[in-house]
Amino acid sequence: MLERRGHNGPAFRFSKEMLSVDNLEVFHGPIKAVHGISFKIDAGQCVALLGPNGAGKTSTISAITGIARATGQVLFEGSDISKTPVEARIQRGISVSPEGRRVFANLTVEENLRLGSAASDSNTKTSIAEFFDTFPILGERRHQSAGTLSGGEQQMLAIARALIAKPRILLLDEPSLGLAPKIVGQIFSLIGDLKAKGITILLVEQNAAQALRLSDYVYFLNNGRIAAEGTAESLGKSDTLMAELTGIS
C-alpha cells in the first residue's frame, strides 16, 4: 500500500520528509501575515495546522502552493521549491482543496474532475469512472453543474478534484467549514480513509477536536507564529491549550 508513494522518487522509507518549511514569512501586499514559522511533514503523516481566525493558516497554504508572496524556504521531497511557479509545484505532486472549496460552479462535476486530472501525468491518471466508486454521490451528479451541489457535496468534489491528480501531498484548508455536523463526520471519515491509504496530508482546521483525532502531529498557529506544537496526545493533555483550541474558555 505504501510503495505507491515512491513511484518516481527515491525508494520509500518511513519518516521520510515530504514537506518542510523553514522560517516562512508570508505577505499580502504590505501586510505580513506569517512571521517566520518552521514545520515539517513526514511521508504518510497527517499533520494539523490549527489556530483561530486570522492566525495565518490559509496564508501558509498559499505560500506552499506559491500563490502568496513569501520569504524563507519551502522544501518538497528534498528540493527547494520556493522559487518554483504555482503550476509546476502542483505538477510535482502538491494538491490543494482550498478554503471556500472553490469548485468550478459553471462546469459539471465530471468536468471539474477532468480539469483536476488534466495536468497530471497521463499514465498515473485514475479514470474518472473508477473515481466515482470512492465518491458515489459525485457519480450520481456527474452531469450536474457543480454550482448546484450542496455545500457538503462541493467539499467532496473539491477534495476529489485534488485527489484525482494523484498528489504526493494533499493540503486541506478547513474542509469542515460551514457544514452540518453529520456532513462534517463524513468529511473526517473520508480524511481518515485517505490517511489509512498512506496519503500525506496537511490539514488546516478550526474543528480542533476532530483534527486532533486524525493527526500524528499538530502545530498551533496564532498571530502568524507557532504558539505550540506536539503530538495530538501531548497537546490533548494540556487543559489550557485544549480550551484555547476548542474555543471553550
Added chain:
Amino acid sequence: MEYLAQQMMNAFAFGAEYALLALGLAIVFSIMGLVNFAHGEMIAVGGYSMVAMAALSLGNPMIVIGFALLAAVVASVTLERVAFRPVRYADPTTGLLTAFGVSIILQNLFLLLVSPRPIAVTSLYFLEWSIPIGMVSISSLQLFEALTTIIVIVALMLFLRQTSLGLAMRAAALDFEMVRLTGIRANRVFAMAFMISGMLAGIACIFIMARRGSVDPHLGFDPVLKAFVACVVGGFGSLPGAVLGGFLLGVVEVAMLVLLPQSLGGMTDAFVFGIIALVLVWRPNGILAARAEKGDKQ
C-alpha cells in the same frame, strides 16, 4: 416576399460577422477582464498580409486566406506576450489603457510603414458569385459568412467542452487562480485565448476584405466598435451573449436600413444605438450577463 428573404439573409450575414468579432473580444475578456481594443488591428494585420501576398504574386485564394489567418493569429499571440502579459493581473483600467495604446501604436505603424491610403486587396473570386435560390439570389459571400460562423461556433463549443484547455478556459472565467492550482499553466490558457481571438479576427478579416476590397490603417475601428456593442448587449464576458448580441446587432442594423425613410438614411447608426440603449435599459448588464456565482455556498 423575395425582398424580405433577401433582407433576412443580409441581416444574418451581418449578424454572423458581428458575432465573429464579438466572440474575439469576449473570449479574451472572459478570462482576463480585458477589453482588447487592439482586436480591430488584428483584422488590419490580416488585410495587409493579403496585400503582401498579392505583392509576392501569390494569388491562390487558399494561400491568401491561410496566410491572413496565420498573420492575425501570430499578431494576436505576439501582442499577448509583449503587451498584455505585464499587465495580466493589473486592474482592468490599466489593461484597457494598454489596449488603447497598442491599438494607436499599431495604427501609426501601418501609417508610417505601409501607407495612409487604402490599398486594394486581392479579390477572392468565390466570394463574388451570385447564387440564385428560387426567386432570391444570395451572394456566395453571405453564404460563406453564415456557414463559416456556424462552423466556428460549433467548433468553439466542442473545444470548450471536450479539451482540457477548453475546460480550463471556461473555469478561468470564474476563478483563474484555482485553475492554476490544478496545475494548468496560466501562460497556456492566455496564449490559447489570444490564439482563438486572433483566429476569429482573421476569419472576420477575410469577409470584411471581400466586402470592402481595401485595407487602410484605421480599418479596425469600426469592427471593434461593433464587436464591443454586441458584447455589451449580449452581456460582457458571456460567449453565448456575444453571439446573440452580434446577431441582434445585425438584425437591428438591417431593419433600420430597410425601415428608415430615405431622408433619415444618414441617421441609421443613431437609431441602431438608440435601440441598443433601450435593450440596456431593460437588461442593464446585457441579455445573457454572466452570473457572478462562485463555487462556495455561504
